[in-house]
Amino acid sequence: MGVLFFIITSCKNKPTCQQGSFGQTWSTSLLKAASEEIDSIFKLPLERKLGIPRKTGLPQGYSGGHAERFTKNLTWNETFTFDYYENDAEPLVVDHFKSVLGQDFECSGWVYQKYCQAMWKLSGVLFELLAVCLGVDRKHYKKFFEDGYSIMRLNFYPPCNNSALTLGTSPHYDPSSITILLQERVEGLEVFSNNKWQTVRPRPDALVIIIGDTFMASSNGIYKSCLHRAVVNGERERRSLAFFVTPKADKVVRPPQDLICREGTRLYPDFTWSQLLGFTQKHHRVDAATFPSFVNWLSSSKNLLSPL
Numbered sequence: 539m540g541v542l543f544f545i546i547t548s549c550k551n552k553p554t555c556q557q558g559s560f561g562q563t564w565s566t567s568l569l570k571a572a573s574e575e576i577d578s579i580f581k582l583p584l585e586r587k588l589g590i591p592r593k594t595g596l597p598q599g600y601s602g603g604h605a606e607r608f609t610k611n612l613t614w615n616e617t618f619t620f621d622y623y624e625n626d627a628e629p630l631v632v633d634h635f636k637s638v639l640g641q642d643f644e645c646s647g648w649v650y651q652k653y654c655q656a657m658w659k660l661s662g663v664l665f666e667l668l669a670v671c672l673g674v675d676r677k678h679y680k681k682f683f684e685d686g687y688s689i690m691r692l693n694f695y696p697p698c699n700n701s702a703l704t705l706g707t708s709p710h711y712d713p714s715s716i717t718i719l720l721q722e723r724v725e726g727l728e729v730f731s732n733n734k735w736q737t738v739r740p741r742p743d744a745l746v747i748i749i750g751d752t753f754m755a756s757s758n759g760i761y762k763s764c765l766h767r768a769v770v771n772g773e774r775e776r777r778s779l780a781f782f783v784t785p786k787a788d789k790v791v792r793p794p795q796d797l798i799c800r801e802g803t804r805l806y807p808d809f810t811w812s813q814l815l816g817f818t819q820k821h822h823r824v825d826a827a828t829f830p831s832f833v834n835w836l837s838s839s840k841n842l843l844s845p846l
C-alpha cells in the first residue's frame with residue numbers, strides 16, 4: 539500500500555518561515571490568516587453569495603451543498619472555489635476577488651493570493667520529495683506540474699445536529715494530483731485506512747497532503763489515491779481550505795519512462811486533466827469510484843489518447 543497522506547508542520551514558532559524543513563515559505567500565521575478570512579465570504583447575505591458568477595460544468599464559484607448540480611445526497615457545506623495560476627506579474631487572485639466579490643474584497647484577495655503562492659511553492663517541494671521516494675529524477679514531477687495550475691476550494695460547514703443524515707463532503711478520492719489541505723480547529727476530515735474511517739486531528743500549524751488520482755496515475759499506481767470524507771459537527775462551524783494541484787489542462791498524464799520500464803506494465807492509460815475534469819463535471823459526480831469509471835469511459839468512448 540503506497541503513501542495515502544501525510545502531515546507536515548510549519549517551522550516551529552517562527553513568525554515568518556523562509557526556509558523550513560521542506561524548504562517551504564509558509565508559516566502558522568499565514569495558515570491562521572487564511573482560515574480566519576473564510577468568514578468574509580460565507581457570512582455574506584445569501585443573495586450576495588448566490589450572485590457570484592458560476593459557469594456550468596466548472597467547479598469555480600459559490601455553491602450551497604451543490605444544490606445547483608445534484609438532486610440527491612446534497613452535502614452539508616458551502617464552498618467557494620477559484621483557480622490559481624502562478625503569475626509573477628499580476629496578482630490574479632486579487633483581481634478575481636475584486637471582480638467577482640467587489641472592490642471591498644481586495645484585502646481578502648491578498649490573503650489568498652499570498653496563501654496560494656505559498657502553497658504553490660510548497661507543492662513544488664512536495665513533488666521533489668515524492669520523486670525521490672519513487673526513485674525517479676528528482677525534478678520530474680516538479681517540471682511536469684510547473685506549467686499547471688491549482689483549484690483553490692474554501693469549505694464552510696455549518697453545525698448539523700443530525701450527522702446520521704448527511705455529510706460535509708461525501709467519501710471520495712480527489713481527482714487532482716496532490717491536495718494541500720488545511721483544517722482549522724474543528725475536526726471533521728476522515729481517511730479510510732485499515733478498513734475503517736479514521737479521524738485526522740486538526741492542527742493549526744499543520745497541512746495534510748492527500749494523494750489524488752492524477753498523481754496515482756503519474757506514479758503508475760505506486761502511490762495510491764486516498765479515500766477520504768468530511769463529517770459534520772453537531773455544535774460547531776467547521777472550515778477547511780483545499781488546494782488541488784493539477785497539470786496543465788491538455789498535458790498528457792503518464793508515469794515517467796524509467797518507472798514504466800522498472801515496473802514493466804502500465805496500470806492506467808494516458809489521459810489529460812481536461813478529460814478527467816470534464817468527466818467529473820459532466821458524467822460522474824466525484825465519489826469513491828470516479829477513477830475506475832473514468833478509465834472505463836475513456837476506453838469505451840474512444841477517447842483513449844493511445845492504447846495501453
Ligand SMILES: C=C1C[C@]23C[C@H]1CC[C@H]2[C@]1(C)CCC[C@@](C)(C(=O)O)[C@H]1[C@@H]3C(=O)O
Pocket residue numbers: 596597617689691707708710711712713714782815818819823824825
Ligand atoms: C476536479 C474537481 C472536482 C472537485 C473539485 C476539483 C477537485 C476536487 C473535487 C471535489 C471537491 C471532491 C469532493 C466532491 C466534490 C463534488 C465537491 O465536494 O465539491 C468535488 C469537486 C467538484 O466536482 O466540483
Ligand SMILES: O=C(O)CCC(=O)C(=O)O
Pocket residue numbers: 691693706707712719721726727766767768777778780
Ligand atoms: O473539509 C475537509 O476536511 C475535506 C474536504 C475535501 O476532501 C475536499 O474539499 O476535497
Ligand SMILES: [Fe+2]
Pocket residue numbers: 710711712717766
Ligand atoms: Fe477531497
